[in-house]
Amino acid sequence: MGEKVIEEDKEEAMKSSKTSLVFAINGQRFELELSSIDPSTTLVDFLRNKTPFKSVKLGCGEGGCGACVVLLSKYDPLLEKVDDFTISSCLTLLCSIDGCSITTSDGLGNSRVGFHAVHERIAGFHATQCGFCTPGMSVSMFSALLNADKSHPPSSGFSNLTAAEAEKAVSGNLCRCTGYRPLVDACKSFASDVDIEDLGYNSFCKKGENRDVVLGRLPCYDHASSQVCTFPEFLKNEIKNDIMSLDSRKYRWSSPVSVSELQELLEAENGVSVKLVAGNTSTGYYKEEKERKYERFVDIRRIPELTMVRSDEKGVELGACVTISKAIEVLREEENVPMLAKIATHMEKIANRFVRNTGTIGGNVMMAQRKQFPSDLTTILVAARATVKIMTSSSGQEQFTLEEFLQQPPLDAKSLLLSLEIPSWRPAKKNGSSLDTILLFETYRAAPRPRGNALAFLNAAFSAEVSSSEALDGIVVNDCQLVFGAYGTKHAHRAKKVEDFLTGKVISDEVLIEAIGLLKDEIVPDKGTSNPEYRSSLAVTFLFEFFGSLTQTNAKTTNGWLNGGCKEIGFDQNVESLKPEEAMLSSAQQIVENQEHSPVGKGIKKAGACLQASGEAVYVDDIPAPENCLYGAFIYSTMPLAWIKGIRFKQNRVPEGVLGIITYRDIPKDGKNIGTNGFFTSDLLFAEEITHCAGQIIAFLVADSQKHADIAANLVEIDYDTKDLEQPILTLEEAVEKSSFFEVPPPLRCYPVGDITKGMDEAEHKILGSKISFGSQYFFYMETQTALAVPDEDNCMVVYSSSQTPEFVHQTIAGCLGVPEHNVRVITRRVGGGFGGKAVKSMPVAAACALAASKMQRPVRTYVNRKTDMITTGGRHPMKVTYSVGFKSNGKITALDIEVLLDAGLTEDISPLMPKGIQGALMKYDWGALSFNVKVCKTNTVSRTAVRAPGDVQGSYIGEAIIEKVASYLSIDVDEIRKINLHTYESLRLFHSGKAGECSEYTLPLLWDKIDEFSGFNQRRKVVEDFNASNKWRKRGISRVPAVYAVNMRSTPGRVSVLSDGSIVVEIQGIEIGQGLWTKVKQMAAYGLGLIQCGTTSDELLKKIRVIQSDTLSMVQGSITGGSTTSEASSEAVRICCDGLVERLLPVKTALVEQTGGPVTWDNLISQAYRQSINMSVSSKYMPDSTGQYLNYGIAASEVEINVLTGETTILRTDIIYDCGKSLNPAVDLGQIEGAFVQGLGFFMLEEFLMNSDGLVVTDSTWTYKIPTVDTIPRQFNVEILNSGQHKNRVLSSKASGEPPLLLAASVHCAVRAAVKEARKQILTWNSNQQGTDLYFELPVPATMPVVKEFCGLDVVEKYLEWKIKQRKNV
C-alpha cells in the first residue's frame, strides 16, 4: 500500500514537472520542449542555426578565440539580483541556460534601434577590419562596463572601469587583423581615469583637446539611461512563480538539486552512459567529448553542496561547482592571507575570462585526475595542501589530500567530487631559531601569453617554512613543499627528493646547486613532450627564484625582511625583480590627412564598421540556410604517400545524419577533378587512387547538419597501402636528393645583379656557407573556409564563397562540373580575414560544395572546422637558405651569393612567384653584387600558398640576418653596418631597375634619420646599455630595421551606377577582406562624382554611396584581391567610371543652370538625367601602365626585454614610420600597418606551425597555435604615416599598406637577438673556459620562449651559481 502511494506521488510529480526550457535571448522569450532537444547541442549551434541572432560567430569551438562570446545573465529571486558575465557559447550547452538571459552583440544595439556606444566607439576608433572578431569583442567590452558600473553607477559619462581594467577586458579575445591597439583604445575611452591624450587616432578627438569637449563628442555612454536590459521582467516573474523542477527520469538532460537526488539518479542509471556536466568547458580541450554519444547529461550545478563557499579559521572550502571566477573573488576577499591572494592571481591566468566564468574548480581538478590535464589549479592547490571531499557509490563520502586524490586511479563516472578545501596553516615556532618561523608561498607559470589563455610550459607552486638561525648564520628551511605541473607528466608532482634534501639546511649557493642537480633528475617530462630540456630548466629557474634570495650570502639583508615578517620575497640580493614593469599599453600616431582630393585622404570611419561591431554584417555562413540544405565536411589523408584502398566508417556503422560521401568518382562525365584553377596549373579536388600528402582532401562527406558532418568525418577510416610506392619526400634535403623541383617560368626567375666574382674578389672578409631556416605560418583568419552552393535552373549553380579570388573559384567550379562558365555565379560580399589563405585555398571548398550540390540537387554548404582548416590549407613556405657574403673591414658588403630551398609542397600553387618576392625584399640593401638562386622544391606535404607578404618577409629577414652576422664578425655595431649598406638612389636603380621610380620617391634614407628623431633611437641605445650593465636576469635589446617592398598594380574592373533617387551603387571585383577596400572606394567615388560640383558636398555624396557584393556574372575579368594593391586599383577603376558619369552629366548640369539660373543640386541633376534617359551606369577597367610596379618603404625601431631565466620577451616599444605616399585613408592605412606588424610579430616570435614525421600538421588548434594577443604586442606602439610627396604614377599619389609593414616585425626579432647576445656575453664572463657560448649565433625564427631561453643558456642558473661559488673561494 505504502509503495503504491509513493508511486502515485511520483506520477503526480511527473505530471506537474517541467517539460520545457525557458530562457531569453536579447529580451525575446524562448521555450523549448526538452523532449525535442539533443542535450549535446551547444548554445552557439542554437543561436546560429535556430535564431536570427547570427552576430555570434564561430572561430574555434574550443574556448580559445572569443568570437562566440555572449553575455549570460542569471537572476537570483531571493536576493533580487542579476549576475552578468561573459561565456563562450561554443562550450556552453543549450540546456544549461534554462532560466537565463543571453545578450549578443546585436542585442546591445543594432542598425534598426540604434547602435550601442560600444559599437560606435569601436567604429570611431577604427578598431575593426574584417569584423569577424568584433561582435565578441563588443560583448566582452560591454560586460566589463556593466560590471564596473553595477554597484555604483558612474556620474560623469565615463565608466567606473579603469584604463588598466579596460586593457584586460578584451585580453581573452583574439583578433588577427587590427593588432589590438585600437580595440584597447576604444575600450579605454570609457574609463574614468583615461588620459584622453593617450588615446590613439580616432574620429572623436584630436590631441590637445579638452576632456569635456571630447566627452561631448564621444558616443554617449550613459549607464543609467541607456543600460541594456540584460534580464527581462517576464523571465524574472516566471522564475519567481515557477517552482517546478525537471523530472530527472524523463529526459536525457536532468538537473538534480541535491546530492541524494543525484545519487539516486546515478544508481538508477546502471549501464547507461552518463555525463556529469558543470561548465562543460573541458570539451574545448577534449573535443572528442563533444562527439561522444551520452545517453544522459546530468547538470550538477544546482546542487547546493557543490556551490557552497565556506571561509573560517580552518580555511576556505569551495564546492566543486564554484566557478574559477567566483573562486578568485572569494580568495581575494581574504585580504589577510597573502597566500590566497597569490593563488587568486595565479588563477587569473587560467584560460580566459569567459572560460573562467563558467569553468569550475571541480571540473578542472577532475580533468587532471581522470585525464591528466596539464592543470594549473592542481599544482597550486597541492602546494597549498588542499584537501578534497569525494562521494563514491561504494564508500560514501571520503576526504583525501588533493595530492593523494590525484595519484588514485581515475574517479569512476558515477562518483562525485564534492568540494576542495584550502586549509589555513600557520608556521609553528621552532626551538633553536632566533626568530619566528616564516611561511613562504609562491606560484609560477611560464606560458607564451603572460596574461593567460595559453597552457603553461611548466607551472609550479612552492611553500616553505623558514627561520633565521644565528648559529648557522643563515636561513634554515624547516619544511617545504615543491610542486611542479603541466610539464608533460601525469599530474602535479612534488619534488620530494629535493624537499627532503633542503629540509633542515641553511640555504646557500652550494646547497642550491646540489638541490638543482636533484631537481633535474626529478622534473623530467614524459617522452614525446615538446621542449623537454626547456621545461626542466624552468623548474630550475623557479626553484632558484624562490630560494635565491635566501642564500647565506644574502642572509643579512634577508634577515631584515624576516624580522619585518611580511615583506614580499625578493629576488637575487633582494634587488632585482624578474618582471618588467607592468606598463599599460600606450601609443602615438602622426598622421596627415590630405585635403586635396577630399574626401579621399581623410581618415573616415570604415564602411560598415558599426554593422560589423553589432554583428549584423553578413558573412557566408550567416546567410540563412536554404530549405533542404545539406552540409559537408572534408575527409583528408593522414598519410604522405599511399594507395587509398577504401573509405569506411569505424565499426562499419553509418553515423547519424550522413547522406553520402563525394569522391573523385562523382565528378560528372564532362567535368574534371580540379579543385583549383588559376595561377600556374590546376590542382586536384580529391586525391584519386593515391594520396600524395597528409592533409590532402580525399572526400567530402555530406550530412543533414554541420555537426553531423563533422562528427561523421571523424569516424571515417581510410585503408591505406604503401605497396610498390617510393618513400615520400618530406624534407627539402630529400627533394634535392631526388631532384624534385618545380620549374619557375623564365619571367619569374631571379636575376643576378653585378659581377659576383668581382664582388667576392673585392671583399676583405668572407663568411661562407652560412645557414638560415624558416618554418611555416598559418593564416589564422578568424572565419575559416566556407561556401554555400545552391543549384539553380538549367544546370546552373550559384555559389557564395568566402574568397579573395571569386573569378578563379568560378572557373574552378565550371571546370569541375563540366559546364560553361555562364552556368556558374559566384557571389562574395565580405571575407572574415583572408591573408592570402582565401585565394587559392578557397577554390576547393567552393568546388566541393558545388559538386555535392550538383550531385544531390540540393543546396550544400560547409563551414570548415578549425582543425581541418589548419591541416588542409598549407600556410607559409618553409625554407632553408645558404649564403656566402664578402665584405670590407668597414662593413660594406661587396658580394652576396644565396641559394634558397623553398618547400612548395605538393603542387605549384603560387610558389613560382616566390623567388621574386624573396629577392625583391632582400634587395633592400646594396649587396654590391648579388647572385640569387631559388629551388622550388616539390615535397609530399600540403601545397604552400600566399600568406601575407609571401617570400618578402623571409627575404627581408634574410637581409637582416646577414647584416647581423657581418656585424658580429667585425665586432662593429650592427646599426652602422645597416646604414653603410643602405642603397643610394643609384644602387637602388641598379637592383630594382624600373621599380625604383624617381629619386625623390626613394624615401628610405629620410625614414632612417627620421626614426631617430621620432623614437629617440640613439639616445635609448645608451639607456639600454646601462640597463644591461646593471641587470643580470633581464636584458634589453634595441634594433632598427628598414623594409623595401615591391608591389605590382593589376588590372581590375569597376562599375558606378546612379539610381533614380540619386543614390549610388558601386561594384568592384576586389573583395573587402578587412583591408578597408570599400571605404577607400567609397571615398574615391564621392571625390570622382563630386567633381561635377553641383552644390552637394562630397561628404553628402559619400552617404549616398553603397558598395555591393562582388558577383562574377555581373562583372567579369576580376583579378585577385591580394598583393596590397587591390584598393588602389579598384579605386582607380571607380574614379574612371566617375569621370565617365561626370562627362555625361556635365551637359545636363550646364543646361539646368541655364534654365534655372541657380545652383543645381545632385538630386535635381539626376532626375533630369533620368528624364533624358542618359545612361547612368558606367563600367571601366583599370589597366596599369608600364609604371605599375613600385617600391614601398618603411622602418621600425623596436626595444625588447627578455627574461634570461624563462625566455619570455616583452616588447617595450615599437616605433614605425611608413611611407604611404598620399594616403587614400590614413585611418585605414594605420590599421593595416599596425595589424600587419602584429601578424609579423606572430611569425617572428610566437607561431610554430609544426608537422609530424608524415607531414601532417599537428599544431592544429588554438591550444597549440598561438597568435599574438593584447598582452604580447608592444607596450608602447607608435606609428607615423609619412605623407610623402607627389607620386605621379600612383593613384592620387597613394601607396600600398596591406603587406609591406609585416616585414618590419623583424625589428623585434633583431632586438631579441641583441638582448640574447647580452645574456651570452654575461655567461662568458662567468665561464672562465669560454666554452659552449659564442656571440656569433643565428637565432631561429620564431624566437619563442624555449628558443630564447635555449640561446641564453638552459643552464644559466647553474653557471651563475658555480661562478659565484668560485668567486667567493677566490676571495
Ligand SMILES: Cc1cc2nc3c(=O)[nH]c(=O)nc-3n(C[C@H](O)[C@H](O)[C@H](O)COP(=O)(O)OP(=O)(O)OC[C@H]3O[C@@H](n4cnc5c(N)ncnc54)[C@H](O)[C@@H]3O)c2cc1C
Ligand atoms: C580555452 C581554455 C583554456 C584553459 N586554460 C587552462 C589553463 O591555462 N590552466 C588550467 O589549469 N586550466 C585551463 N583550462 C581548463 C579549465 O580550467 C577547465 O576547462 C574548467 O575548469 C573545467 O570546468 P567545467 O566546469 O567546465 O568542467 P566540465 O567540462 O563540466 O567537466 C569536466 C569533467 O569533469 C567532470 N566533472 C565535473 N565536475 C565534476 C564533479 N564535481 N565530480 C565529478 N566529475 C565532475 C565532467 O563530467 C567532465 O568529465 C582551460 C580551458 C579552456 C577551455
Ligand code: FES
Ligand atoms: S568559437 Fe568559442 S571561443 Fe572560439
Ligand code: FES
Ligand atoms: S577584425 Fe578582428 S579578426 Fe578581423
